[in-house]
Amino acid sequence: MANLEYPKVRRAGRWFDVRRRKLGMWAYALNRITGIGLVVYLYLHLAVLSLLLRGPRSWDSFVSLARAPYFLALDVILLAGILIHGLNGLRVTLTGFDVGVKAQKALFGALMLVAVVALGVAALMIFGG
Amino acid sequence: MSAPRVIVIGAGSTGAATAHDLALRGLRVTVIERGEVASGTTGRNHCLLHSGGRYCITDQESAIECIDENMNLRKIMPDLLELNDGLFVAVTEADLAFKEQFLEGCAACHIPARNIPVKHALEMEPFLNPRTLAAVQVPDGVFEPFRFCLAFLATARLHGAVVRRYNVVSEIVCSGKSVTGVKVKDYRTGKIETLGADLVVNASGPWAGDIAEMAGVKVPVQPTAGVMVTLDCRLNNMVLNRLNKPSDGDIVVPQRATCTIGTTSWKVEDPDLITIPPEHVAKMIDQGEQLLPVVRKIPMRARMAVARPLIVKNAADERNVSRTFECFDHAYDGIDGFVTISGGKTTTARAMAQHVSDMVCNKLGIAAECRTREVPLASYRLFYQGGQR
Amino acid sequence: MTLLDVTLQIFRYKPGEQPHYDTFTVQVEDTAHVIDAIDKVWAEHDHTLTFRRACHHSSCGSCALRINGVEKLPCIARFSEVWDGHSPLRLDPLRNFPIVSDLVVDVSGFFQRMSASTMTITRDAESTLPLSVDDLAAVVQPKAVELPDNLTRFNRFENCIECGICMSACPTMAVDNKFMGPAGLAAIYRACQKTDDPNEKAHLLALANGEHGVWRCHSAFECTEACPQAVDPAGKIMALRREITANRFKKTRRS
Numbered sequence: 001m002a003n004l005e006y007p008k009v010r011r012a013g014r015w016f017d018v019r020r021r022k023l024g025m026w027a028y029a030l031n032r033i034t035g036i037g038l039v040v041y042l043y044l045h046l047a048v049l050s051l052l053l054r055g056p057r058s059w060d061s062f063v064s065l066a067r068a069p070y071f072l073a074l075d076v077i078l079l080a081g082i083l084i085h086g087l088n089g090l091r092v093t094l095t096g097f098d099v100g101v102k103a104q105k106a107l108f109g110a111l112m113l114v115a116v117v118a119l120g121v122a123a124l125m126i127f128g129g
Numbered sequence: 130m131s132a133p134r135v136i137v138i139g140a141g142s143t144g145a146a147t148a149h150d151l152a153l154r155g156l157r158v159t160v161i162e163r164g165e166v167a168s169g170t171t172g173r174n175h176c177l178l179h180s181g182g183r184y185c186i187t188d189q190e191s192a193i194e195c196i197d198e199n200m201n202l203r204k205i206m207p208d209l210l211e212l213n214d215g216l217f218v219a220v221t222e223a224d225l226a227f228k229e230q231f232l233e234g235c236a237a238c239h240i241p242a243r244n245i246p247v248k249h250a251l252e253m254e255p256f257l258n259p260r261t262l263a264a265v266q267v268p269d270g271v272f273e274p275f276r277f278c279l280a281f282l283a284t285a286r287l288h289g290a291v292v293r294r295y296n297v298v299s300e301i302v303c304s305g306k307s308v309t310g311v312k313v314k315d316y317r318t319g320k321i322e323t324l325g326a327d328l329v330v331n332a333s334g335p336w337a338g339d340i341a342e343m344a345g346v347k348v349p350v351q352p353t354a355g356v357m358v359t360l361d362c363r364l365n366n367m368v369l370n371r372l373n374k375p376s377d378g379d380i381v382v383p384q385r386a387t388c389t390i391g392t393t394s395w396k397v398e399d400p401d402l403i404t405i406p407p408e409h410v411a412k413m414i415d416q417g418e419q420l421l422p423v424v425r426k427i428p429m430r431a432r433m434a435v436a437r438p439l440i441v442k443n444a445a446d447e448r449n450v451s452r453t454f455e456c457f458d459h460a461y462d463g464i465d466g467f468v469t470i471s472g473g474k475t476t477t478a479r480a481m482a483q484h485v486s487d488m489v490c491n492k493l494g495i496a497a498e499c500r501t502r503e504v505p506l507a508s509y510r511l512f513y514q515g516g517q518r
Numbered sequence: 519m520t521l522l523d524v525t526l527q528i529f530r531y532k533p534g535e536q537p538h539y540d541t542f543t544v545q546v547e548d549t550a551h552v553i554d555a556i557d558k559v560w561a562e563h564d565h566t567l568t569f570r571r572a573c574h575h576s577s578c579g580s581c582a583l584r585i586n587g588v589e590k591l592p593c594i595a596r597f598s599e600v601w602d603g604h605s606p607l608r609l610d611p612l613r614n615f616p617i618v619s620d621l622v623v624d625v626s627g628f629f630q631r632m633s634a635s636t637m638t639i640t641r642d643a644e645s646t647l648p649l650s651v652d653d654l655a656a657v658v659q660p661k662a663v664e665l666p667d668n669l670t671r672f673n674r675f676e677n678c679i680e681c682g683i684c685m686s687a688c689p690t691m692a693v694d695n696k697f698m699g700p701a702g703l704a705a706i707y708r709a710c711q712k713t714d715d716p717n718e719k720a721h722l723l724a725l726a727n728g729e730h731g732v733w734r735c736h737s738a739f740e741c742t743e744a745c746p747q748a749v750d751p752a753g754k755i756m757a758l759r760r761e762i763t764a765n766r767f768k769k770t771r772r773s
Contacts, residue, residue, distance in 0.1 A: 249664070256661070275572040295568050402562075410549075433575055
């Protein structure tokens with residue numbers, strides 16, 4: 001019997017499809033997105049720091065940019081990424097070694113609540129101060 | 130001179146066991162199945178590894194076949210069975226009156242049957258009807274029909290058999306009064322092919338009549354449907370049978386984490402278009418309640434219906450038709466190279482295969498002994514090995 | 519008994535052709551399961567529609583597919599549960615399996631993993647009844663069971679029916695061709711639990727600890743959510759990790 005050829009299936013992007021998936025899958029996708037976001041941020045951050053090499057004038061011009069409201073908003077988004085990734089990361093670490101597996105959904109809920117509260121407080125501080 | 134080629138139509142329990150037997154005898158076997166393995170009658174059966182108790186009065190031939198094959202299957206497929214025995218339970222005075230006959234019938238058919246104190250029966254089966262009047266223990270078991278077939282076919286494949294699923298027989302090719310092969314259409318690719326054979330075995334269950342017609346012969350197979358209801362809970366560890374003559378809904382077969390109440394019986398014209406009558410479903414719950422009163426509280430998980438291939442030689446009540454099997458050598462109908470094996474039950478598939486394989490080898494002049502009693506079956510997981518077929 | 523007119527949008531694929539969806543309308547009872555409708559489509563409309571099924575009661579695992587994108591067993595999926603009453607019901611084959619034709623997928627790789635796990639499909643039964651994989655069904659109080667005089671234990675089939683639903687739901691299966699998968703790893707866990715042989719156990723844990731074993735899991739937990747048989751593969755993967763890690767600690771402490 002001749003070999004059947006199977007249709008090409010796009011594989012790498014599959015993890016991204018969270019439609020109709022449950023909470024754990026959303027957490028997983030969120031972790032990946034924030035992770036990628038943080039890596040991208042890390043490179044941006046290093047690029048920005050390298051401005052220091054060009055002396056006080058380029059650094060000062062950057063700092064004035066960094067005080068603009070839209071930039072502060074980006075800072076809040078960055079913080080959101082850090083909180084989500086970090087706190088969910090705690091959950092992944094715990095469950096990954098068989099601690100709290102049965103409560104993984106509740107754990108996600110609780111930790112994200114902490115993230116939201118912390119983010120709220122931080123946003124107030126960032127925009128207030 | 131190379132071994133003769135045999136085509137087996139049908140990959141239910143009959144076809145699977147036949148392919149296994151013939152392959153072990155060195156023949157070159159091709160199985161043609163229009164769907165998935167066990168997608169016909171076998172898949173939707175009650176999964177009961179019969180002790181034969183059910184037939185020990187009304188159909189002793191069947192009963193003896195069952196107990197022999199039951200014991201043999203335990204040797205060749207030990208890992209594919211739930212072996213918790215079964216109980217025949219009397220819940221009415223009429224049932225109780227049946228007990229003596231039943232015990233005599235079991236003895237006559239060498240079925241090991243033990244009268245159990247009711248108190249002990251209720252301890253073994255805490256959800257059994259507390260009004261139970263008597264209980265007799267028999268060596269019933271439970272199997273899983275899909276893997277049952279896969280195991281036979283996997284072993285057959287290891288001995289050279291080829292299994293073509295999603296291939297339908299569209300024509301039986303004859304040369305004069307001799308069958309020389311089959312024309313098949315592969316539903317997966319649309320390709321039509323003619324496969325030559327020295328002999329064709331019709332093991333297509335309730336479709337045996339349709340297949341036989343393609344060769345211009347008739348077989349007395351009456352597709353007879355039955356309904357079964359599976360519940361969301363396993364309420365019993367042992368098979369529970371009603372201690373009386375066979376009737377609708379008189380068995381509750383546990384399996385995994387469910388139990389299935391069955392069955393009913395009515396003639397159908399087309400085994401492919403069976404509607405499940407709601408009154409049959411209701412009857413299963415009513416009858417099941419007699420053995421396990423709590424049945425009504427449990428949600429239904431599934432309902433299934435499929436046609437059994439009953440051999441009806443004359444116009445008799447389906448319930449009383451023998452559940453034994455029969456081989457038809459169509460040479461007696463004027464067509465050579467074509468046999469039908471029909472009737473029977475999955476519990477006796479190996480014995481059915483032995484009979485038809487003996488017939489096949491006789492017709493082809495092959496002197497090969499049947500080894501299927503002794504040869505343990507290969508792992509069912511090996512069936513899909515080596516890519517799709 | 520009410521009759522429903524259901525429209526099914528079924529994935530079709532034959533080798534050499536473009537995959538597409540065919541739409542069929544069939545009439546079924548309101549108490550019917552999705553498998554009954556697929557059966558009717560085959561019988562009344564198109565014999566070339568290929569699909570897998572056998573037992574119709576969630577024991578064989580062969581009929582698994584996706585209903586509106588979510589993995590389910592159509593033999594126990596009632597229309598009242600999965601259908602909104604008017605939109606077409608979309609049927610797709612499982613993800614992460616090569617597609618043979620229409621709804622039929624190639625399960626040879628899957629069964630190779632299950633073979634490698636060496637898990638047998640029977641196990642000791644629990645000492646109480648009833649047993650259920652569905653919490654909703656536990657409406658009766660559990661009761662202890664006594665054994666018959668001639669048996670040393672009751673046995674039953676494992677919860678896992680090897681349906682492949684978890685493999686389809688798992689995001690790691692989507693990107694790693696050789697991943698043992700939730701079913702394979704859960705089976706290794708069960709096999710470990712059932713063996714007394716320390717060598718066998720060590721072999722199984724090494725398999726789980728391997729390059730495509732437990733460490734590839736990224737805790738999506740989708741396998742446990744999707745499993746129709748309450749196998750909890752994610753829990754078993756985490757339990758295997760714990761055991762592997764504990765063994766490592768024991769070894770380093772001893773040396």
